[in-house]
Amino acid sequence: MRNSWLVARREFSSFFASPVAYVFIAIFLMLSGIFTFFVGNFYDRGQADLLPFFNFHPWLYLFLVPAIGMRSWAEERRSGTIELLMTLPITITEAVIGKFLAAWGVLALSLALTFPLWITVNYLGAPDNGIIVAAYIGSWLMAGAFLAISMCMSAITKNQVVAFILAIVICFLFVVCGSGIVLEAFQPWAGNLVIDTIASFSFLTHFDAMAKGVLALNDVGYFVILTGLWLYGCQIIIEQKKAD
Amino acid sequence: MISVKHLTRTFDEFIAVDDLSFEIAPGDIVGFLGPNGAGKSTTMKMLTGFLPPTSGEVKIDNLSIDQNAKLLQKKIGYLPEGSPVYGDMTVYQFLHFIADVRGLKGAEKRARLSDVIKQLELQSVLNRAVENLSKGFKRRVGLAQAIIHDPQILILDEPTDGLDPNQKHHVRELIRKLSQEKLVIISTHILEEVTSVCNRVIIISKGQLRFDGTPTALQQKSRYFHAVSLTLSYAADISGLAEIEGVADMEIDRITGRVTLFPEPDTYILGRITDYIHHRKLPVDSLYVEQGRVDEVFRRITNGAAA
Numbered sequence: 001m002r003n004s005w006l007v008a009r010r011e012f013s014s015f016f017a018s019p020v021a022y023v024f025i026a027i028f029l030m031l032s033g034i035f036t037f038f039v040g041n042f043y044d045r046g047q048a049d050l051l052p053f054f055n056f057h058p059w060l061y062l063f064l065v066p067a068i069g070m071r072s073w074a075e076e077r078r079s080g081t082i083e084l085l086m087t088l089p090i091t092i093t094e095a096v097i098g099k100f101l102a103a104w105g106v107l108a109l110s111l112a113l114t115f116p117l118w119i120t121v122n123y124l125g126a127p128d129n130g131i132i133v134a135a136y137i138g139s140w141l142m143a144g145a146f147l148a149i150s151m152c153m154s155a156i157t158k159n160q161v162v163a164f165i166l167a168i169v170i171c172f173l174f175v176v177c178g179s180g181i182v183l184e185a186f187q188p189w190a191g192n193l194v195i196d197t198i199a200s201f202s203f204l205t206h207f208d209a210m211a212k213g214v215l216a217l218n219d220v221g222y223f224v225i226l227t228g229l230w231l232y233g234c235q236i237i238i239e240q241k242k243a244d
Numbered sequence: 245m246i247s248v249k250h251l252t253r254t255f256d257e258f259i260a261v262d263d264l265s266f267e268i269a270p271g272d273i274v275g276f277l278g279p280n281g282a283g284k285s286t287t288m289k290m291l292t293g294f295l296p297p298t299s300g301e302v303k304i305d306n307l308s309i310d311q312n313a314k315l316l317q318k319k320i321g322y323l324p325e326g327s328p329v330y331g332d333m334t335v336y337q338f339l340h341f342i343a344d345v346r347g348l349k350g351a352e353k354r355a356r357l358s359d360v361i362k363q364l365e366l367q368s369v370l371n372r373a374v375e376n377l378s379k380g381f382k383r384r385v386g387l388a389q390a391i392i393h394d395p396q397i398l399i400l401d402e403p404t405d406g407l408d409p410n411q412k413h414h415v416r417e418l419i420r421k422l423s424q425e426k427l428v429i430i431s432t433h434i435l436e437e438v439t440s441v442c443n444r445v446i447i448i449s450k451g452q453l454r455f456d457g458t459p460t461a462l463q464q465k466s467r468y469f470h471a472v473s474l475t476l477s478y479a480a481d482i483s484g485l486a487e488i489e490g491v492a493d494m495e496i497d498r499i500t501g502r503v504t505l506f507p508e509p510d511t512y513i514l515g516r517i518t519d520y521i522h523h524r525k526l527p528v529d530s531l532y533v534e535q536g537r538v539d540e541v542f543r544r545i546t547n548g549a550a551a
Contacts, residue, residue, distance in 0.1 A: 006345055
């Protein structure tokens, strides 16, 4: 695990050596502000909570997380450093975990930097801070699942743009499969079992409760298992295709 | 000790490495030669455990690299083709990262770092991002990375590619210095590199082994080996030179006027030729014994049938 930590440290500082992390954080903060205040009607609701902020996170992550995950392996492959990395005494698993932790760390930092919103609600009213902390954790877990998908897609190709688009498509499927539009399309002909199964794969369904501050085991488990599975897939793809 | 048995690697229909077998012992400095696309880099990728072979096996110290890749990679220093490095890091950060991964700690790490930095003369660029360095410096950073843990086995894929003649000389000196008690494999297509650094030559072409021996043995395969070349200050009758006992053939370069006399196998013809020149008072300007032209042998071996 020491090697994972070394890889994570290297990757994390490389995010900040280029403008990637700064641009990402700036845009994340701007968009989350816009969604909360203009689309989510933060003031008009007259309630001291961060629900309008968290509710938009799946949609925000849908575009932003693939942007942070796309370079992880694609860049490594394009520049040939994958050969260097894979011939160092670091296992693929350690490298995958290290890279994931670094990018997840950037996401954690972005989330942490939304603290002015939290101060704002505390200034305006008396929110339940336990709920807010739980929602932050839930949001970070969901970001991890988005990230694992993005990194897996990044492992497939040398091209960051291809990785980005593939990641968005797959993340989009995971987000919308629980939305009303998709479920209604299945309603007339599919049974309840099918609809429930489809809905249970959705980020929206699982994040819904989390945004309200309920960290149920099945929701947490869903995101953790999903993250694990996609990272495992990423490892297998690299194993198979590292030299292509 | 590296032992390669029936190593084969195919990419779809293309056979990159075709049934390659050889053994390399410590103390061997192997020049791994071949035309572009001969399978040199593919072989090196399999030696370092980066690429799994389609069939056959690579054993290092009697352990198969397939099952013990991470253990064996600790013993190997590897410079991949094109010397890939993390561009956004500074030289100092990059070398630190590699030293950490290689498990160096504390005083030993500091000592090794300052040692490789000095050996490869990287002091002036330590705080510059690797991507902004010149090709020569990048290559040297790649070399520094490969030797930082003082590995027993050093595998260098075109270590002098893109360096100027001074740097090439410097790197060769470095390899010579490092290679005591070590096992070194250098791929290159610069032939003089092999005769100046290596004590063993392996030539492959189209993935197959074409030659495995010492640089001298390679020179001996040249038809120029122990041939005698001479130039005349003015035209004279030299037809008698070809008649000398032991001379198999005579060639005259129409442009430079150089005359080359090829010996029959295992005969020294220099003495007889000088006698003849003396006797006939031929106007000879220069006269020398050829050492064998490696480039000619290389062309013959890699283009034609197996040697």
